[in-house]
Amino acid sequence: MDNIKVSDLLEFLDSIAPFRLQESYDNSGLLIGSEEAKISGVITALDMTEDVIDEAIEKQCNVVVAHHPIIFSGLKRITGKTYVERAVIKAIKNDINLIAIHTNLDNVLQSGVNERIAKRLGLTDLRILSPKEDKNTDIGSGIIGFLPEPVNKNELLRLIKTKLACTAIKYTHNNDDNYQKIAICGGSGSFLLDTAKKQKADCFITSDFKYHEFFDAENEIMICDIGHYETEQFTATLLQELIQEKFSTFAAHCTKAITNPVNYYF
Ligand SMILES: [Zn+2]
Numbered sequence: 001m002d003n004i005k006v007s008d009l010l011e012f013l014d015s016i017a018p019f020r021l022q023e024s025y026d027n028s029g030l031l032i033g034s035e036e037a038k039i040s041g042v043i044t045a046l047d048m049t050e051d052v053i054d055e056a057i058e059k060q061c062n063v064v065v066a067h068h069p070i071i072f073s074g075l076k077r078i079t080g081k082t083y084v085e086r087a088v089i090k091a092i093k094n095d096i097n098l099i100a101i102h103t104n105l106d107n108v109l110q111s112g113v114n115e116r117i118a119k120r121l122g123l124t125d126l127r128i129l130s131p132k133e134d135k136n137t138d139i140g141s142g143i144i145g146f147l148p149e150p151v152n153k154n155e156l157l158r159l160i161k162t163k164l165a166c167t168a169i170k171y172t173h174n175n176d177d178n179y180q181k182i183a184i185c186g187g188s189g190s191f192l193l194d195t196a197k198k199q200k201a202d203c204f205i206t207s208d209f210k211y212h213e214f215f216d217a218e219n220e221i222m223i224c225d226i227g228h229y230e231t232e233q234f235t236a237t238l239l240q241e242l243i244q245e246k247f248s249t250f251a252a253h254c255t256k257a258i259t260n261p262v263n264y265y266f
Pocket of ligand 1: 068184187188228232
């Protein structure tokens, strides 16, 4: 199958994580470009920053598939004053097609953002943490599963730091020093804390907890906030692997750019 078009890629991505499953506030799908464009190559990334678009131009890839949509809440002018406007201008000027696969990829059990994190930690018996409906429990937010055997706090923290390649972990205490049932939500997951507690998770790995929200753990669950980029950094590789496995007529590269805007100073 030569001459793969952007529409073919969109159809494939929809078969993995249907775009209709995205949250109402989201903006997943083709953001810039044309469904009719023939694909010369793909760069996958977490964010569609200018660096990533530069890399696409350099590698002669005319498609960027990223998790976070760079156009999110609407654009009223495009004058290059913000990083969003500059990325948009660069993509259009260079005929780069931008595709976002965001909350729809968060909301699937298989081949989604959270399954990738869970597998890195070696969790089994994976289920959606908060299913959207009672009938279809394979769609919804977060994931929950079990470590092969219980570990203590230090073992768990070490496992998370190593397997999820994070620089720092913000965590709360759990009265019980036995951790086996682990809940996960890539990205901002504090809205799932109650669900994780109700499901008796020993630990909840996510990011973007606010100071006062950490108190809500009430020593019943260990919250591990490892950083937004850190939870979702494996999504770029996930997308690259899925796309490359399906299409052999063009190359799919995972970006070399580290798009995390946050640095740590110790
Ligand atoms: Zn995110």
